[in-house]
Amino acid sequence: MPEHQISMVLDLNKCLGCQTCTMACKKLWTDGDGMDYMYWNNVETRPGQGYPRNWDKIGGGFEDGKLRPSEIPTKEDYGQTFEYNYAERLFQGGPQAMPQEEVRNTPNWDEDVGAMTLGENYYFYLPRLCNHCTNPACLEACPRKAIYKRAEDGIVLVDQERCEGYRYCVRACPYKKIYFNELLGKAQKCIFCYPRIENSEANACARQCPGRLRFVGFLDDPTSAVHKLVHVYKVALGLFPEKGTAPNVFYVPPFNPPRRGSYGKSVLEDPRMPMDYLQYLFGGEVIDVIRRLEGELQRAQNGSKSEVLQLLIGRDDQVRYQIPKHGDLIQLPGGRKA
Amino acid sequence: MRFLALILAGCAASLAQTPLDPSAAEWKSAAAVSLALNRTPPLYSTDAPASLDIASVELRLLRGAAGNFVRLEWADKTHDTAAIAKAERAWQSEQLVKQSDATNRFNDACAVMIPARPVVGDLSPSLQMGDAEHPVRIFLWDAARGAAIMEASGRETTKRTGQSFPAQGQYKDGRWTVTMQLPAWPEGTPLAVAVWNGSQQDRDGRKYFTIWFRPR
Ligand code: SF4
Ligand code: SF4
Numbered sequence: 001m002p003e004h005q006i007s008m009v010l011d012l013n014k015c016l017g018c019q020t021c022t023m024a025c026k027k028l029w030t031d032g033d034g035m036d037y038m039y040w041n042n043v044e045t046r047p048g049q050g051y052p053r054n055w056d057k058i059g060g061g062f063e064d065g066k067l068r069p070s071e072i073p074t075k076e077d078y079g080q081t082f083e084y085n086y087a088e089r090l091f092q093g094g095p096q097a098m099p100q101e102e103v104r105n106t107p108n109w110d111e112d113v114g115a116m117t118l119g120e121n122y123y124f125y126l127p128r129l130c131n132h133c134t135n136p137a138c139l140e141a142c143p144r145k146a147i148y149k150r151a152e153d154g155i156v157l158v159d160q161e162r163c164e165g166y167r168y169c170v171r172a173c174p175y176k177k178i179y180f181n182e183l184l185g186k187a188q189k190c191i192f193c194y195p196r197i198e199n200s201e202a203n204a205c206a207r208q209c210p211g212r213l214r215f216v217g218f219l220d221d222p223t224s225a226v227h228k229l230v231h232v233y234k235v236a237l238g239l240f241p242e243k244g245t246a247p248n249v250f251y252v253p254p255f256n257p258p259r260r261g262s263y264g265k266s267v268l269e270d271p272r273m274p275m276d277y278l279q280y281l282f283g284g285e286v287i288d289v290i291r292r293l294e295g296e297l298q299r300a301q302n303g304s305k306s307e308v309l310q311l312l313i314g315r316d317d318q319v320r321y322q323i324p325k326h327g328d329l330i331q332l333p334g335g336r337k338a
Numbered sequence: 339m340r341f342l343a344l345i346l347a348g349c350a351a352s353l354a355q356t357p358l359d360p361s362a363a364e365w366k367s368a369a370a371v372s373l374a375l376n377r378t379p380p381l382y383s384t385d386a387p388a389s390l391d392i393a394s395v396e397l398r399l400l401r402g403a404a405g406n407f408v409r410l411e412w413a414d415k416t417h418d419t420a421a422i423a424k425a426e427r428a429w430q431s432e433q434l435v436k437q438s439d440a441t442n443r444f445n446d447a448c449a450v451m452i453p454a455r456p457v458v459g460d461l462s463p464s465l466q467m468g469d470a471e472h473p474v475r476i477f478l479w480d481a482a483r484g485a486a487i488m489e490a491s492g493r494e495t496t497k498r499t500g501q502s503f504p505a506q507g508q509y510k511d512g513r514w515t516v517t518m519q520l521p522a523w524p525e526g527t528p529l530a531v532a533v534w535n536g537s538q539q540d541r542d543g544r545k546y547f548t549i550w551f552r553p554r
Contacts, residue, residue: 031435032425032435033423033425033426033435033436034425034435034436034437034438035435035438036435036437036438037437037438037441063384066382066383066384067382067384068384069382069384069385071442072441072442073441073442074440074441074442075438075439075440075441075442077441078441081437141382143381143494143542143543144494144496144542145494164496164541164542165541166541166542167441167442167541168381168542170441179441180438180441181425181438182422182438182439182440182441183422183423183424183425183436183438184425185422185483
């Protein structure tokens with residue numbers, strides 16, 4: 001159990017699916033050899049196949065305290081990494097720029113497809129990164145003890161010296177957020193931008209997000225937005241809580257407006273997306289959270305002030321990020337341990 | 339511990355050139371011993387045990403001034419190896435990077451483990467990579483990544499030394515033959531062999547292993 005736990009809350013109602021976060025992360029951390037297929041941060045359309053394909057349906061995590069069996073995704077499950085025939089197109093008068101191989105799957109393959117209920121299409125964007133779990137299945141599975149969780153902020157890291165590329169971690173992670181670099185023979189994953197965090201600077205994915213939907217801070221810091229959203233207002237939930245890893249990335253679930261023509265009805269009365277899909281992702285508690293959010297919305301519509309909605313607007317960096325200097329962490333005021 | 343005993347032929351004088359070539363003439367005169375292979379139990383209680391697809395490994399040994407030459411031969415229906423590009427520009431930008439080809443393949447491999455310190459009498463180190471008082475050295479050959487010397491003093495302590503050793507592998511007609519040139523060891527030193535079958539997702543402790551064997 002770390003002394004402090006850094007955390008991120010993402011308000012899914014504000015995500016544009018623009019992938020700016022994905023590219024910020026890619027440019028900063030995963031543009032090296034062997035990392036081409038890795039997106040430590042990815043944004044997937046839900047309902048949808050996800051990245052890697054079907055990651056949510058292949059097990060991992062814990063069951064009765066034991067590692068639940070799973071699989072190592074193939075490279076095609078993650079998505080092919082292909083080049084275009086630019087030289088042919090530009091210098092040899094080829095007809096059009098085309099991928100150099102037959103493309104069967106890419107990380108964002110089914111963008112904006114979603115699903116239908118009663119003749120109406122619905123979908124939302126789900127940005128994903130390593131959850132820096134309190135009970136990381138990746139760490140549990142590693143026989144070399146190459147994965148560790150930092151005491152000072154709970155960030156989960158892979159010791160690149162000790163790692164032998166066995167990929168038990170890839171198999172164990174229920175979110176498939178730890179990757180294998182075949183060239184280096186090492187597992188690699190989101191480092192929660194720890195060099196930035198150590199400098200009181202928010203993660204690149206958060207800072208670059210035009211939707212301003214990411215909140216970063218310490219869960220055990222009662223003054224932080226993440227603490228308030230998760231523990232005080234209780235409007236943010238982890239993904240797949242039943243996978244047993246206790247994720248530390250939380251989501252304000254999509255508010256789920258009523259269907260067209262049902263304006264004014266409660267979102268639980270005639271929801272645009274089936275409630276059981278949201279329950280599948282966020283667990284049964286999501287219904288209470290949506291009720292709470294609806295209550296806040298009504299309050300605001302009736303002219304009262306909603307602290308929760310004010311906070312979720314996340315006007316500026318000061319509102320969204322509370323990242324004390326590492327040296328000051330020890331003085332976090334009376335917060336409960338994460 | 340029960341030991342297999344064997345008189346191994348081969349003498350220093352005949353080693354004019356290194357018999358690293360698996361089909362070198364020297365190997366014809368070296369007696370072969372067949373060592374039974376066992377499967378390690380699953381690492382996690384939730385995993386099914388792996389099947390024993392490879393029953394045994396054949397060991398030949400030539401002792402000479404240049405060290406000991408070991409030749410391992412075993413039947414493996416699947417040839418699990420890949421040409422893996424060397425990462426050179428990791429963590430650099432603005433260049434086309436080399437790609438990982440696959441994420442879920444594992445390579446065939448084998449290893450010879452010997453005690454790092456001279457053994458006393460009949461006592462052999464723990465088969466699980468020795469222990470703190472009885473460290474071991476492991477000479478690992480991987481079909482894709484080549485040879486590497488590792489050290490260990492107990493389970494989960496295996497560490498790369500950064501050193502390599504001369505080795506050659508050949509896959510023909512459903513059989514692997516791997517030759518290794520290892521440093522000389524004192525008379526009576528036991529050795530143990532491990533074999534990994536990539537298509538059975540073998541790596542690390544998920545492998546085939548022999549018990550200690552004392553060449554005489
Ligand atoms: S999300 Fe996966 S990789 Fe990240 S800490 Fe949890 S189990 Fe490990
Ligand atoms: S940058 Fe922000 S708005 Fe754009 S996809 Fe990422 S999380 Fe969504």
